[in-house]
Amino acid sequence: MSVVNDWFSLFIQVLDKLPITLFMLLISLVCSLVLGVAIAIIRIKRFKVIYQIATFYLSFCRSTPLLVQLFLVYFGLPQLLLAFQIDINSMDRMIFVLISLSLHNAAYLSEVVRSAYLAVGEDQFEAAYSVGMTYTQALWRVVLPQAFVLSLPNLGNNIIELLKDTSLAFTIGIIDIMGQVRIILGNNHGIGMFEIYVVISLIYWGTCILIEMVISTLEKVLKKGKVSLSKS
Amino acid sequence: MILLKHIHKKFKNNHVLKGIDLEVSKGDVVTIIGPSGSGKTTLLRCVNYLEKPDEGTISIHDLTIQTKKPVKKDILQLRRRTAMVFQHYNLFENKTVLENVTEGLIVAQKKSKKMAREIGIDILTKVGLADKINAYPQQLSGGQKQRVGIARALALNPDVILFDEPTSALDPEMVGEVLEIIREIASGGVTMMIVTHEIDFAREVSNRVVFMDDGQIIEQGPPDDILIHPKQERTRKFLKRIMKEPDFTI
Amino acid sequence: MILLKHIHKKFKNNHVLKGIDLEVSKGDVVTIIGPSGSGKTTLLRCVNYLEKPDEGTISIHDLTIQTKKPVKKDILQLRRRTAMVFQHYNLFENKTVLENVTEGLIVAQKKSKKMAREIGIDILTKVGLADKINAYPQQLSGGQKQRVGIARALALNPDVILFDEPTSALDPEMVGEVLEIIREIASGGVTMMIVTHEIDFAREVSNRVVFMDDGQIIEQGPPDDILIHPKQERTRKFLKRIMKEPDFTI
Amino acid sequence: MPIINFEFAIEQIPEVLKGVPITLAIAVVAMVFGLIFGLLIALCRIYRVPILNRLFIIYISFIRGTPLLVQLYVFFYGVPVLLEKMNQSFGTAYNADHISPLLYAFIAFTINVSAYQAEIMRASLNAVQIGQMEAAHSVGMTTFQALKRIVLPQAFLVALPNLGNTFIGLIKATSLAFAVKVVEVMALAKIIANDGYHFLEMYLVAALIYWLICWLLEVLFTYIEAKMRNKEIKQKKMNTTISKDVPLRV
């Protein structure tokens, strides 16, 4: 059994799992960003048919517990695919976690992206069209970069929530930092809960501070001469 | 070169363009004058399809767009053959002055970065902004923004340039220089449509003047005909303030 | 009435205003002309403290603001005594045309809604926008926006009105009407500072002209002196285009 | 033998529905108060109010950085300890056991959400053009008035989708309150599931109930957004040219 009273070893034990947590965070963040932008654009431009699908997807993934989605992906999807003779049961559990996290987070991100996209003035699109850009070019070169800057604080919110969501991986046995904490707690029958929660909070907080530093640096660098409300 | 047929445009119940027919030949510089709200900007925006007309056809050269059933590829073509200077400048907020000018060259015209940069610096120097190339739009004065807008359009070197009040924020000195530049590129065969309120400027820059009111073309012709001896009562009234004070400069 | 002393303003390394001293008496209409980027807008914005000067004092009547240690209440007072027409209009995007005009009356001047509405409609009718009072800014043409901006400032009936290129988007007809209005309120004792590029307009509207270049006042005086017989070489060069073509109207 | 016992699931729905009021109560309380605090924090950060700015940066970081569960525990386990200490030192006789766990949940959730809302509001305030604030100042509004009447309504529109995210996230996060004995939808589902190990069924029931609540919220948010967007920007072409007319994709 682990020594609860030894703060240092507690820290080391939990920190040991930080790479797994960060790995899940990064991969699912990238995937959900890509998907989120796609969903946002589909919804803004109201493409026929896929607009309905995207809206449905958004509603489902945003509104049902991540746990349920994880169950659907981890337990349900293999069964479904088995009906088509595809066996993915032996796939690494991590992949199921990443899929669920990405699908779930993409729904939230798509709204972050949508609000920022709409906050960039229409005149920016017009300008891009007038110099001969296509919609896609205008999007990537002009509108999304500006939307990105506007959305940074919301993106920060989202990444931090995603960080916390990764702890769900423990449900299907991937031991991340929170999972390690739960194991230590269980091993000790809940004794030392206070110390352990202090440790996990500090580790989460530390990670958050890193995320916040990245976000605020980006905010400063990408501001590009934009004057905000507060300049006075 | 440019041929507009029967262009109609409504915003809800507001019938803004009531059947515009206009022909502009290659190398022509046409100015459009008319009271505020008469539809000048809307007309210009229809030419490169930023505003979708409700009816009519737009042709540039061999390219024709039926506004009722537009072909996407044609619209892109149309926009690649035209450039526009916006009344409100519409600069790319997240790009520097130089990037504003080179963006279209690199992205739409696939020019190399180096070449785009050369063209950009050259044209920005012409409009007197050589020292501002690394500034962002929010750091510019009104006239500076307007000149970036002009430079951006000129750099594209398109078949047609649409100017929406390109001198509204410019001082007389600068107006003179812009006039020079426009004359220069017009002599190179570029066709231009210019909306303006400065009658003097219209007179100096264009070889045809179109007078619009209430969504219709009231009359058109050579500058001296329209601006000095207008035939229509409406035009005369519009120009009255300028005409009645023949002594007002020196 | 207005007394500016030693106003300095820098944006980073860019020294934009280099010690401006200016006095304007009650009821005066002063126009400020000068090349693009010379600091006209910045100066105007300093007067009502939208831009915080780095040095100098601003006085209106008995109210004096030391820009190094400004008092919040004074700034509010300053702004309540002045009104501004912005170069880029800056209309309230979430308000209708009428609300744009009445907002200041209701909120800052505590007028009743009914009264504000009356004033608003009256002034909007004067600038020819009676049929647009329920439109939102995004639905207006450039000239219409500019007129809303003018109406918004006039409605406040302040001691001082600051105009930043108030006629840039207006057609000659409209310019004439705005000229009328300005004359009318000037005769009521309102002091005005007008930045403009239209030399004719400056000449007709103002009783003093200030020529700025590179953040400094180069010369000032009655319109005819400055605009027709400028003393400084720089001023003469600036006005050259207009002066060298004495024949250009009719 | 079907994996999911639908009959059982449907039978239990009314039982689980009993948790809905608690779920809604926590979410609505946290949302409303969180928004108010969040807005105040955002303003302090944007205006860089000395001390408060730094303080709130740490506050946001700490609250977002530590698990909500821990925050719940801090109140749940911390307050009784604190009360006991107080009772000892002051001879009072407060009994922490009489405090409803729901109250801890209200406080912890409000605090937690306020940190996120602060960032949402900061982002959306930044999206409003500074010209809007300047215009409001120029008509004599105080900063507070300008925020309330001009800036916030515009910022709110930008914030809406993100507020929707937060609200929906919050609905589901209320299940964490079970850690402090507050029994809401998810908790009821788990309790019912245990007897016959009907976890699959009960999770689906809970998911459906959450979805239903969130769907209603989505409808509400979409409605508000559409209404605001229409009002502000009736013809804002974001909804017309860009989205419907010519999705230009080549």
Place this chain on the structure above:
Amino acid sequence: TTEDGKKVITVAISDEVNPPFLYADDNNEPIGYDMDYLKEVEKKLEDYHFEYVWGEEEANLVGVDTGKYDFAINWFFKNPEREEKFLYPEQEFGYSLTSLVTQPNRDDIKTLEDMVGKKLAPMSPSGGLRTILNSYNKNNPDEQIDIESIEFPSNADNLERVNDGKDDAMFINVTTFNAVQKELDLNLKVAGIVSKEPVYTVFNKEHTELAKEFDDVTKELIEDGTLPDLAEKWFEVNFFENLDYINEENYKFNP
């Protein structure tokens, strides 16, 4: 699912660990009575190879339900409702001794009946203890015990509540109580052992054959003394004996 001829069986083990039945060593490898038991079973069932997957208890059950896992092990109690959903072997592989813990001076609490109208420390919504209480309440509709639910209850905290007199008793596994007591040394006693609950592995409904094989093997292991030895090793008592014996045989709960 073969590998050198053996059939791979996926075993879901509960990551809400619960020593000494099942918990994690310093490398997060599962150890405990359950694991030793499974190792013995695996030795005997030569056709099978066990693969272990950590997971939350609810998730494990869902996994067994949907066939993702072949069976789950923790300390699952049996009841008719659960048997409808899952396949239970007939033979239990161990017991959970459930008890009521109170302050030493209380002698009004011995059995669950005594808890009617008294305050019980809050309990997890799931798990075996909860099931015992639920079924008690079901069988005694007129004499209900109040159960407060809480997610992730802390045993230590709950015992302290009883110690401080905030609650009258805590319903807890004896082994758990002993372990916590070793650390905290509270002024508490086991007021009475409520039951000796058989614990089982839980199989997917399809695995009748496997469950049967498990039954046979488990019986063998009990008869040849392997499991009783393991019980002594992990619990310091052979819980295969009857309750009276256990009580006499100084099963080490507090005097």
